[in-house]
Every structure is written in structure tokens, then in C-alpha cells.
Amino acid sequence: MITVGVERRQLFGADFTRWYASRSISVAGTAASAVALPLLVYRTSASPTLTAAVVGLEALPYLLFGLFAGAAADRLNRRRMMVGADLACALMLASVPVADLLGVLTVWHVLAVAAGVGCGFCWFDSAAWGAFFRIVGKSGVTRANSIVWTTEVILGIAAPAAAGLLAAAAGPTTVLAVDASTYLVSAALLAGLRTDLATAAPGNRRRLWAEIAEGWRFLWGMPVVRTLVLAGFGLNLAVGGVLGLLVVHADRALGIDPADRRTGLLYAAGAVGSLIAALALPRAARRFGQGAVSIGSFAVFVLAIAWLAGTATFIGALAAWTVWSVARLAVNANGITVRQLLIPDELQGRVNTTGRMVAWGGTPFGALLGGMAAGAYGVRVAYLLLAVPAAIGLVALLASPVRGLRLPVD
Numbered sequence: 001m002i003t004v005g006v007e008r009r010q011l012f013g014a015d016f017t018r019w020y021a022s023r024s025i026s027v028a029g030t031a032a033s034a035v036a037l038p039l040l041v042y043r044t045s046a047s048p049t050l051t052a053a054v055v056g057l058e059a060l061p062y063l064l065f066g067l068f069a070g071a072a073a074d075r076l077n078r079r080r081m082m083v084g085a086d087l088a089c090a091l092m093l094a095s096v097p098v099a100d101l102l103g104v105l106t107v108w109h110v111l112a113v114a115a116g117v118g119c120g121f122c123w124f125d126s127a128a129w130g131a132f133f134r135i136v137g138k139s140g141v142t143r144a145n146s147i148v149w150t151t152e153v154i155l156g157i158a159a160p161a162a163a164g165l166l167a168a169a170a171g172p173t174t175v176l177a178v179d180a181s182t183y184l185v186s187a188a189l190l191a192g193l194r195t196d197l198a199t200a201a202p203g204n205r206r207r208l209w210a211e212i213a214e215g216w217r218f219l220w221g222m223p224v225v226r227t228l229v230l231a232g233f234g235l236n237l238a239v240g241g242v243l244g245l246l247v248v249h250a251d252r253a254l255g256i257d258p259a260d261r262r263t264g265l266l267y268a269a270g271a272v273g274s275l276i277a278a279l280a281l282p283r284a285a286r287r288f289g290q291g292a293v294s295i296g297s298f299a300v301f302v303l304a305i306a307w308l309a310g311t312a313t314f315i316g317a318l319a320a321w322t323v324w325s326v327a328r329l330a331v332n333a334n335g336i337t338v339r340q341l342l343i344p345d346e347l348q349g350r351v352n353t354t355g356r357m358v359a360w361g362g363t364p365f366g367a368l369l370g371g372m373a374a375g376a377y378g379v380r381v382a383y384l385l386l387a388v389p390a391a392i393g394l395v396a397l398l399a400s401p402v403r404g405l406r407l408p409v410d
Contacts, residue, residue, distance in 0.1 A: 020151070026182060028159045029186075032123070037058075040176070046336045066126070070126045072126065072127075076127075078197035079193050079197045083149050091118070097176055100173045131197045134195055141341055142285055145337050149278035153281025154275065157406055214350065218347055233362040235389070237363070238387060241373075242370065245374055252378070254312065254314055277330040280326075291401075298327070301328060335379060344396070
């Protein structure tokens with residue numbers, strides 16, 4: 001059995017409140033932009049291809065720069081990194097409504113902003129989770145993560161709906177102007193943090209590549225962390241395909257027109273499942289241990305995909321989407337918590353960023369695989385094929401030290 005020591009620290013201090021408020025505001029703004037940017041690109045270009053490119057451009061920077069951002073977060077002042085990223089994103093988003101007012105806005109401008117905001121998220125995220133660990137301490141990680149994930153799920157439901165209403169009433173550029181202001185508020189909150197977030201004295205900083213390599217070696221050298229990350233790649237490969245085919249599944253397997261409001265209810269069921277997981281995860285980890293939570297959630301995830309593939313009713317699909325989303329968030333959130341508890345503070349940025357890059361890197365590949373399989377064999381067969389990488393991840397967990405993982409938490 002693997003254990004680590006814990007230190008007691010007040011969770012709900014002023015710095016956690018500032019960090020939490022900053023992240024919540026940014027998440028709400030980002031969720032709103034996820035609606036506004038594609039709408040604006042489609043309005044400007046009428047091109048489905050360019051509209052879809054928004055999502056790819058927002059995700060690409062994490063794959064390109066994640067390792068460098070993680071190393072930077074362990075060698076620079078994390079507060080300054082977060083504030084700088086927020087200010088950069090605010091300026092880029094504000095440039096869109098300004099260009100629109102001047103009559104010079106182009107689709108390429110909007111796509112460049114999408115890529116730039118993705119870069120800002122990459123650098124902000126690398127520093128934010130290292131700062132989070134320093135602020136809450138090991139004893140507060142699980143509880144704080146539950147609060148953060150719960151809030152993100154709620155905002156993920158409310159913010160896109162509000163953005164859609166605002167975009168319809170005042171246009172997508174207004175949504176982006178509001179989003180730019182949220183980044184400014186976030187930067188102001190983070191600038192007031194008092195916790196020392198710097199991790200390395202200037203005289204002890206080494207070459208960047210050496211620090212990146214150290215993060216890789218640490219991740220690869222810990223069987224528990226390595227296995228969770230690699231299994232996470234398989235799970236998120238399935239996630240990319242299953243989510244990408246939701247509308248196709250509703251249409252071709254359930255006979256629900258994409259414009260039918262029941263399609264929206266399927267998305268809502270997924271959000272409800274994520275909320276349930278965020279609320280239940282701390283108690284489940286304390287009672288059963290993180291290893292059992294990972295293994296159990298993987299098993300439920302695979303079964304839920306098979307359930308989705310086999311159901312022919314809307315109610316059955318609604319229930320399956322809810323269960324699938326509970327398992328998906330439980331696996332991903334539990335993996336992040338384990339890394340935070342096992343990784344030394346001076347490696348938090350590098351190892352966490354590397355782990356997220358590898359585990360979540362399966363998502364775009366899964367979307368491509370799922371789309372090709374659905375076109376060739378049908379959506380039900382595609383779902384069953386997508387369950388295979390997750391099932392392989394489950395077997396890997398069962399054959400690894402993750403099986404006995406139990407880390408003390410409050």
C-alpha cells in the first residue's frame with residue numbers, strides 16, 4: 001500500500017478564496033468564449049471547416065508548449081505567470097470587438113485570437129495548479145479539488161447558456177468583450193496573493209531541457225503516476241470519440257433530430273453526471289482509496305459506453321450519459337489529485353503539465369477515430385470500438401500498484 005504524509009493547513013484562507021474566485025471567473029469567461037468564437041467565425045466565413053478549426057486551435061498550444069510551460073512554472077514566479085497570461089488573453093479578446101467596431105475584423109483575426117487564448121490557457125494552467133498546491137497544502141488538495149470541479153461543472157452548464165442568449169441579443173463580439181473583462185478581474189485577484197509561489201532561487205536554475213527531462217523521468221519513474229497517465233490516454237481517447245458522436249448517436253441510434261431539445265438534454269445529463277462525481281469523489285477516496293476509485297470508475301466507464309451502444313430509447317440514453325459522465329470525471333479528477341499528492345512541490349508544474357498533456361492528448365485522436373468508424377461501420381459499432389482503449393487502460397490498472405493505492409486525505 002502506498003501512503004504519503006499530510007500537513008494540516010487552513011483551506012478557506014484569503015489566498016485560496018482569491019485563487020478560487022479568479023479561476024471561477026476565468027472558467028465562466030472561457031465557457032462563454034467557447035460559444036462566441038465559433039459563432040463569430042461562422043458568421044464571418046460561413047465555413048464549417050473554419051468554424052471547427054476554432055476548437056483545434058484552442059487545444060493545439062497545450063500539445064505544442066505544455067512541456068515548456070510546465071518547466072517555466074517550476075522556475076519562475078507562478079503568480080506573475082498567471083497574471084501575465086490573464087492580461088494577454090484580455091488584450092487578445094478585446095481586440096475582436098474593437099476590430100469589429102472599426103469594420104476591419106476578419107476570420108483570420110478571430111482564428112488567431114482562438115490560438116492565442118489557447119496559448120494563454122496553457123501557460124496559465126501550468127502555473128495555476130502548482131500555485132494551487134502551494135496555497136492549499138497536501139491536506140487540503142482533495143477537498144479543494146472537489147470545490148473547484150463542482151464549480152467548474154456548474155459554470156460549464158450556466159455560462160454557455162448565458163453566452164448564447166447574450167450573443168443572440170447583442171452579438172458574439174459583445175460576449176468576447178465581457179470575457180476580456182473577466183480576465184482583467186482574474187488578474188487583479190491573483191495580483192493580491194500573499195503566498196510565496198516562487199519555487200527556485202535564481203542561482204539554482206538549470207537549463208530548461210534538463211528540467212523538462214527531470215519532469216519526464218519523475219513521471220515515468222513512479223509506476224502509479226505513469227500507469228494512471230497512460231491509462232488516462234486510453235480513457236480520453238474514448239472520451240473524444242464518444243463526445244464527438246453525441247449528435248450522430250442521437251440522430252442515427254435514437255431517432256432524435258439534432259434540432260430536437262432532447263439532444264440538449266443529453267448534454268445536460270452529462271453535466272449532471274460530472275456534478276455528481278465532483279461532489280462524491282472526496283468521500284469515495286476516503287472510504288475506498290484512490291486506487292479503488294480509479295479502477296471502479298474505469299470499469300463503469302467501459303460498461304456505460306456499451307450501454308450507450310445498445311440502448312434504443314431516449315430515457316436509457318439519458319441514464320447512460322449520466323453514468324458515463326460520472327465515471328469520466330471521477331477518473332480524470334482522481335488522477336489529478338493523486339499526482340498533486342505524490343509530486344514534490346518543486347516538480348508540480350512540470351509533472352502535472354506532462355501528465356495532463358499525455359492523458360488528455362488522446363481526446364483529438366479519439367474524435368478522429370470515432371468519426372471514421374461511425375462513417376464506415378455505424379455509430380453503435382464505433383462506440384464499442386471506442387470502449388477498447390478504455391478497457392485496455394482498466395487491465396493496466398489492475399496489473400499495477402494502483403490497485404493498492406490509498407493516500408491519506410482529510
